Amino acid sequence: MNPFLGSVFWLLVTLGVLVTFHEFGHYWVARRCGVKVLRFSVGFGRAIWKRVGRDGTEYQVAMIPLGGYVKMLDAREGEVDPALAAQEFTGKPVWQRIAIVVAGPGFNLIFTLVAFWLMFMLGKPDVAPVVTAAPQSMAAQAGIHPGDRLLAIGGRPVATWSDSMDAVANAMLGREPLAVQVRDPDGRERALTLPLDRLPAGQDIGQYLDKLGLKLAPPPAVAATVMAGEPAAQAGLQGGDRILSVNGQPVADFAAFSTLLPAEAAKSPRLVLAVERAGKPLQFTVTARMASLEGQPEKWVIGVGAPQMEAATRHYGPFKALAASFATTWDRTASMFNMIGKMLSGQASTKNLSGVIGIAQVANATASMGLPWFLEFLGLVSLSLAVLNLLPIPVLDGGHLLYYLIELVKGSPVSERTMIAGQYVGLALLFTLMGLAFYNDIHRMLLS
Incomplete structure (x- = not known):
């Protein structure tokens, strides 16, 4: 498939699946709390498909696929029929409103766990972390030699190349020295330190990885x-x-x-x-x-075939895969909050943000690598949606959650004036983030 068309197709698949799952969380809990749902929409803008269910809810797919929403019966948006007053959202106890808001990110988290579980059940094809270093690179200066096998990074064991690069990329955010344990082809182990503190500030992970110069070692010159x-x-x-x-x-x-x-x-x-x-x-x-x-x-x-790189597939049974799924979800969540914290403190560059274009490119790349890789990608994007939506930014789920927590403390709802002001602030922040991510995507495309 053409790379552009493939990227568009897999982006639509990704957003369609994850947005539907997120909004279904809001919808399902709202229905359980007795709230009438007027519309369930995947996408924004004009509907390209719609139908009204037996429950009276209007289900639709809209033209702009960058999100979705669940519209509930809400007294703030107009007069409510007295016969339907018991099904109105703002009249529900605050704990029910909190549950409805949290359900969207919660369902994204469930999706992440299931996606990672299936990935480990299927087995994600990977290669062993046998590495080399580009000449004069930071990794070469640190003592990485051709054929070294990475054993641990930052004190944590690594078994695959992708695990190793995830650990290195996460450490790069803080630009601090990173302890690495390696074993050479003769079986001797040694401890090294990658001097990530020498990395210049204000660059993205891709630029840092280029400067580090750590690469997979090519296979030996053997006629396989x-x-x-x-x-x-x-x-x-x-x-x-x-x-x-x-x-x-x-x-x-x-x-x-x-x-x-x-x-x-x-x-x-x-x-x-x-x-x-x-x-x-x-x-x-x-x-x-x-x-x-x-x-x-x-x-x-001359008719000589290259040897295959050493495979390192993490393939588990159901119970071990579930444990690995929880562990991976926890690690990825910690990494995301670590990245957000370092961006807010100025330690990490906002150039690391990616937008729709970046997501589309990775979606296409992982889909071409096989189902386990695409499942991992879906899980990571779903987890990102959960974390992003729980940030205390008005217009996001986290902003509404903040309002309801304030209501719990003060015993009365936040004033309408405060909520409207918050909406404007939230929209400004959201559009700034989206614009910055879009700019980063375009900048990377121009440099590639």
């Missing part, structure tokens, strides 16, 4: 497969041979071999490969040929 009838097989190479050099030039890993081979073949297709087989050095003369593989442009090939 040698295709029958191809130049390498005809010359005598076998699967499992370790390639040491091409035309006398040493090869560090398979990525280096893949770069060196076409460069040397362009000079002369006749190549001299030094390999190691069962501990013995051997030499072969291979004549490369030009070929187009899987519809790609023609290039020099």
